[in-house]
Amino acid sequence: MGQAVAVEARNAVKEFGAGPSAVRALNDVSVSILEGEFFTLLGPSGCGKTTLLRLIAGFEMPSSGTILLNGQDISYLPPNKRPVNTVFQSYALFPHLTVAENIGFGLQMQGRPKSEVTATVKRMLELVKLEPLANRKSSQLSGGQQQRVALARALAPSPKVLLLDEPLSALDLKLRKEMQIELKRLQLETGITFIFVTHDQEEALTMSDRIGVMSAGKLQQVGSPRDIYNKPVNRFVASFIGETNFLPASRKGSSLVLAGGHSVDAPAGGTDGQHVTITVRPEQVRLVDSAESGAIPAKVTSLVYFGTDTHCYMALADGTEIIARLQSPATGEAGLAQGQNVALRFAPGSVQVLGD
Amino acid sequence: MSPAEETQIAQSARNGWLLATPSLIILALAAVGPLLIVLVYSFLAPGEYGNVEWMFSIDGWRGILWTKDIFDEGKFILADAHLTIFWRSVKLSLMTTAFTFAVGFPTAWFIATRSPRSRTMWLFLITIPFWTNLLIRTFAINEVIRNEGLLNTILLKIGVITQPINMIYTDGAVFVGMTYVYLPLMVLPLFAAIDRFDMRLLEAAYDLYAGRWQVLRRVILPIVRPGIVAGSILVFVPALGAYVTPRILGGGKNMMIGNFIELQFGQGRDWPLGASLSILLLIVVTAALLLYVRITGRESAHG
């Protein structure tokens, strides 16, 4: 794409505590985040995503490695000297200040002239649609309104990068959906690089340009939402994002042979006879006529109705369990029942071979 | 850990010390430091008109239990009067602690089980006496029980008695006074403990066939124990070192150790004895506090 790199972490390590009891929250993470990008750090709690964010914000210093902003080393720069702002998970609005004072705080600290502060605050209030609440105390706001103030406050000084630490986690589902759209709109309008931390995979998939999946202090995979979902590189990424099937297989020529002896199409590579794990998303599992070539026989063990679709739990001849997500109307017509013998195939190109 | 992190940690510790320094200086000058001087004085010889002679002597410490025989300078006899004072101090302090608990626990329970709104009011009502001048509170009790006090006046008027009952200047008066002034010290920590108590445990206990007494003994008291220990310490420690209450209500004869110490710096003119008595009191109090730390420390380690 040829975009410039906004933030870069090089071999960033962060340890908490000292000596043998030290905990390595971040283990040799290197990543480049591009200018104007909506980048999401996704992972379960304790995976190190917030630590990486805090290193970028300057609230923590790396134990080793460097953090660069526009190519400059900012690893040890205090947070008030970095053109980077944070939207905190708890919002951290100053309870003794009004909404407008909260939004103007950063500009005041930068020593901007009063007229500029007033004008920017006004513009920010418009941007987040909170003009009528300018003189309220922040403690008198609802959760969604506080969220908007926190956003406006962090955007007001026009930072190079905006960091968002699970900002939507305190909101209820409906508000969260609204704010997801709102956030995306703000990012497009301002053109600022957003680094967004979340443990919610759906949030990550819907909002991001690119996602970095983290686990156990390490970056597991970086890619577009589609890549992450369709081409997971390892078992963690595959299972953390969406539901999936794991099947043991071994390579034979250009295809893969399942434990039961059936072969499936797979991307090329690897050596003959190598044992691997393959993954197939449940929606890529199709029920087919047992006469069709390449059809794998299976037995329905249970059916769970979900409205738009039905989850069909099956067992292969060798006992391997497999789930298919079938569109609901088909279920009625097919007249599937528990214990029934069926045949299945994987959609072309849907099989992924996982690394270790 | 990177050098930058280490620098930051070292700087944080240095700032911590720097910020605490002004407090430490004042405390060293007018609280902790002088205690060390008391320790030194307890090993000196008394001066003729008070103060001390700068020579080593253990007479101060020996004086706690023994006095010189008036007939034979070299002979020491057990000082019964001192023992009486110590025993009175310990007895009255323990009685005060026990009685403040006996009435303080129901009071704390009562406050903790009010609705949130009225609880604040009841708590406030217990806090006012807590912060009211101890002298005023002792004075108030004095006015109730002295011979021409409220109680005697009323009893005389309605004809129950013909002679005023002599209550003041007795051990009983000191006990009543100390119970009155130290009661809030018992109620407040008990309340704090009960307030944290999960009332749903009561439902569980009753559900499992416990009666009211069993619930109190087997569930409530063990769980609020840290509060009981804290309250007991908070009452026992100042009661043992009480000065004002025994002085006003006990008169000159029913001295407690606090008044006895003062005596040594006044008419007694035996500063080393006063100093060693002070150190002794300090040791007893510290032992009680250490016991408290051990008990609560063990409890929090279990929880």
Next chain:
Amino acid sequence: MADRAFSTARLPGFSAIAIFVFVALYLPLLMLVFYSFNSGKAIGVWEGFSLDWYGTAWANDAVKAATLRSFGIALTASIISTIVAVMAALGTTRRRAFRGQTFIYMMINQPLMVPEIVTAVALLIFFAWIKVNTGYQGIGYIVVAHSAFCIPFAYLPIRARLEGMDRTLETAAADLYATPWQVFYRVTFPLLLPGIIAGMMLAFVTSLDDVVITLFVKSAGQETLPTYMLGQIRRSVSTEIYAISTVLLALTVAMLTAFFLLTRKKD
């Protein structure tokens, strides 16, 4: 109310004891207040409303001097102790545990643990020594002594407020380009203010109430209100003490009300 449901939190007799306790706590104090407005001298005999005793107390030069001295000492000592306590609280909370932190806690809380009479004796000895060596006889001794034992009373509410404060607020301020000093006076200090005022009020009340330490430290002619009152109780009880007690009681109630309002959790 006859068929009241089984209440698990009710324990038999507890409410009765509690009510008795409250009555017993307040009756003597209310009696003081009541008879301070009595025109007669005898307790238990109401001879009509009057403010004579307040007048007598006010006209008494010894009372006036002691009152002024008490308030002067309490104000000075509470200001000194609050300033150093704020610093100490900032130094000992919300930072990585450092060597000697426990020592600092113990030093600060020491006045709460040592019996007053012991501290009083210690100060008597120490200050007597200084008096002999410097010749200084002023009020400074009382002020320093009061400042010392007021420190924990000022420190505890300030520290509680600091610990209850959301650390991310300061992080947020730093994130928004505030320098450490700006973080302190734009965010930390305003949020800490109720705790500081509360601490100062507790220190003030504590200083105003002190009898024992003042008694041992004061030089001749340095009576404070409590030591003056103690002397009066010893001699003969005069109803003028009722009036002084009532005023002090009212002051305590006013201060505590303010304290409660300040430390009440609003959010």
